[in-house]
Amino acid sequence: MGRSPCCEKLRSKKGRWTAEEDQILTNYIQLNGEGSWRSLPMHAGLLRCGKSCRLRWVNYLRADLKRGNFTAEEEETIVKLHSTLGNR
Incomplete structure (x- = not known):
């Protein structure tokens, strides 16, 4: 007895x-918003598990995801906080 699997192993696509x-x-998230990741693949018509969809969205596809190098101001803040707090 335990949790049910996050997805149907036979149906899920990997890679x-x-x-x-x-x-x-x-498109699905823009129309319906973020929500039930477990049911999203079935409703969106994807052959992926909900966890895979969530991770793809959070780590790669979100519109507010910042890519690239730190700005000079961000670097300065990091250095200042590191000198104050050290390696914790």
């Missing part, structure tokens, strides 16, 4: 995400 899958996930 790299395609651009089409990214677009389906992005």
